[in-house]
Amino acid sequence: MRVLITGGAGFVGSHLAEALLERGDEVFVLDNLSTGSMDNIQHLKSHPRFHYTIDSVTNEPLLAEMIDRADTVVHLAAAVGVKLIVEAPVHTIETNVHGTEVVLRHANKKKKLVLIASTSEVYGKSTDVPFGEDADLVLGPTTKHRWAYACSKMIDEFLALAYWKERKLPVIIVRLFNTVGPRQTGQYGMVIPNFVRQALAGQPITVFGDGTQSRSFTYVGDVVRAMVALIDEPRAVGQVFNIGNRGEISINALAARIKELTGSSSDIVLVPYDQAYESGFEDMPRRVPDISKISSLVGYAPTVQLDEILTRVIEFFRQQ
Ligand code: UDP
Numbered sequence: 108m109r110v111l112i113t114g115g116a117g118f119v120g121s122h123l124a125e126a127l128l129e130r131g132d133e134v135f136v137l138d139n140l141s142t143g144s145m146d147n148i149q150h151l152k153s154h155p156r157f158h159y160t161i162d163s164v165t166n167e168p169l170l171a172e173m174i175d176r177a178d179t180v181v182h183l184a185a186a187v188g189v190k191l192i193v194e195a196p197v198h199t200i201e202t203n204v205h206g207t208e209v210v211l212r213h214a215n216k217k218k219k220l221v222l223i224a225s226t227s228e229v230y231g232k233s234t235d236v237p238f239g240e241d242a243d244l245v246l247g248p249t250t251k252h253r254w255a256y257a258c259s260k261m262i263d264e265f266l267a268l269a270y271w272k273e274r275k276l277p278v279i280i281v282r283l284f285n286t287v288g289p290r291q292t293g294q295y296g297m298v299i300p301n302f303v304r305q306a307l308a309g310q311p312i313t314v315f316g317d318g319t320q321s322r323s324f325t326y327v328g329d330v331v332r333a334m335v336a337l338i339d340e341p342r343a344v345g346q347v348f349n350i351g352n353r354g355e356i357s358i359n360a361l362a363a364r365i366k367e368l369t370g371s372s373s374d375i376v377l378v379p380y381d382q383a384y385e386s387g388f389e390d391m392p393r394r395v396p397d398i399s400k401i402s403s404l405v406g407y408a409p410t411v412q413l414d415e416i417l418t419r420v421i422e423f424f425r426q427q
Pocket residue numbers: 188189190228285296297298299301302313314315316320322358390
């Protein structure tokens with residue numbers, strides 16, 4: 108299979124490229140390196156079935172040609188990371204809405220299968236955990252920029268499902284829950300790379316809010332395996348799937364565990380949300396996936412649990 112990965116030089120994209128190459132596929136990456144990095148794909152560049160182009164999905168003639176060459180498109184190119192989203196809301200909305208729009212439009216011409224990466228952020232402030240795919244999505248007001256990310260991804264989901272319903276373009280939507288692993292950067296706010304970097308540097312580990320909020324972290328290798336399984340499953344078309352891991356940990360406990368595993372002498376400090384992000388920032392107390400849908404369709408089960416994930420991330424940062 109020939110697979111085009113938009114955002115293929117990003118954290119998730121580079122792991123997906125690896126997984127596809129390993130099973131014999133030909134991989135074409137399109138990435139403008141806005142949050143992705145050549146470092147992520149350096150080790151793949153000499154692979155005979157790996158090709159990359161540094162450009163934006165908004166270069167439509169190029170995008171159209173690359174889609175023509177592929178059998179399947181995995182659309183990962185997006186503005187991600189709460190910090191980036193809060194700091195650059197215009198960029199976030201434009202990138203996430205327009206990028207998906209052009210990918211779907213061009214894929215539709217040749218009816219190429221498109222897997223769209225959405226996010227668990229769409230569940231917003233819902234407290235109805237675990238979150239099932241058909242649950243209500245509960246967002247805050249438009250004056251709080253954080254919700255622009257969820258909203259832009261919801262538009263992507265609506266548009267993809269509309270293409271399926273109205274034009275029979277085969278699409279699959281995946282909602283990723285806090286995906287972590289080697290090569291993820293803390294630059295855009297993600298908590299695990301941030302804490303590990305702080306712990307290894309002996310700097311204060313910055314827990315935002317009171318640290319009682321929790322997250323469920325999924326190893327990137329499990330996430331890309333789930334994506335590949337869905338691409339291979341014709342019954343997945345036209346549907347939305349959570350990809351996550353049910354294991355839940357508070358951010359306080361996460362900070363303590365990282366401190367312990369790194370043997371760090373860093374202090375754990377609480378930073379109010381308005382200082383960490385912006386005044387009036389809203390966080391969600393819990394975010395736990397219901398993964399029964401993907402489990403029953405393709406037999407997905409996460410294989411790497413938190414301690415092992417942390418060990419691998421710590422090892423990655425130590426090597427840097
Ligand atoms: N967080 C934190 N310290 C950091 C970065 C993040 O305490 O340096 C918190 C953040 O406020 C959130 C959780 O960790 O409650 C997960 O944040 P992340 O940005 O990784 O993902 P989110 O789940 O918010 O999309």
